[in-house]
Amino acid sequence: THAEAVMNLHLPTVGPVAKFLDVLTPVTTDDLRLIPDYALSFYAARFDLELLLERTVEIWGDVAAESLEEMRQASIGATGRDLIDDFVLGFDGYFATYEVEPPTAPYDISSLLAGQGVYIAGVHDTEEMLEVLDDIISVGGMDSMIDFRDYKDVEIWVVEADPSITPAIAFLDGQILFSPNVAHIERAIDHAVTAGSQSVLDGKTGRQLLEYGAGGFVVSYQDTALAAW
Helix, strand or coil, rough: CCCCCCCCCCCCCCCCHHHHHEEEECHHHHHHHHCCCCCCCEEEEEHHHHHHHHHHHHHHHHHHHHHHHHHHHHHHHHHHCCCCCCHHHHEEEEEEEEEEECCCCCCHHHHHHHCCCCEEEEECHHHHHHHHHHHHHHHHHHHHHHHEEECEEEEEEEEEEECCCCCCEECCCEEEEEEHHHHHHHHHHHHCCCCCCCCCCCCCCCCCEEEEEEEEEEEEEEEHHHHHH
């Protein structure tokens, strides 16, 4: 069976919320191809980050401007980097997350922290972002906690804090992947580097989608995910 519903949301036209609505930009087909067809559910969005900062200063005025400047100066003093320009604006505005298995106990925070999914962030320059993060983790010797690995020619940073929780970051061309579970990162890399891998656009599993406006963000889940919960 197939069902479709269209909802009209009466969003505010004045006030702070209205001023932020135009920071959403359309999610592209290529964005969704990063998400594998085996994902139980996913969320994808694009934002104009420069406009987001402008709107923040516009709405909250001098308080916001002063806070951003304090963050700039503090980050320069600690890392030698302007983390507003080098880090925040180093992202290109694409963010997504998807689950590959349901939480074993959704009400149990330790289950959620163990990691059921992967988080994706688009970046303008992967090599530059890698250098920025390298400068950040070098502060206070944090880099000594990280195991630097290579998986299928992709650099991975793994924090082996606990046998059951192995947070990892992978640096692909144009994207950074994060997961609390390194096994999910490796599986995501397999999907990304294997020719012909199916994405959520190709899969046959029935999905329910929610799309904002002209594609500002997309939310999806499979019936199997609901059944698991």
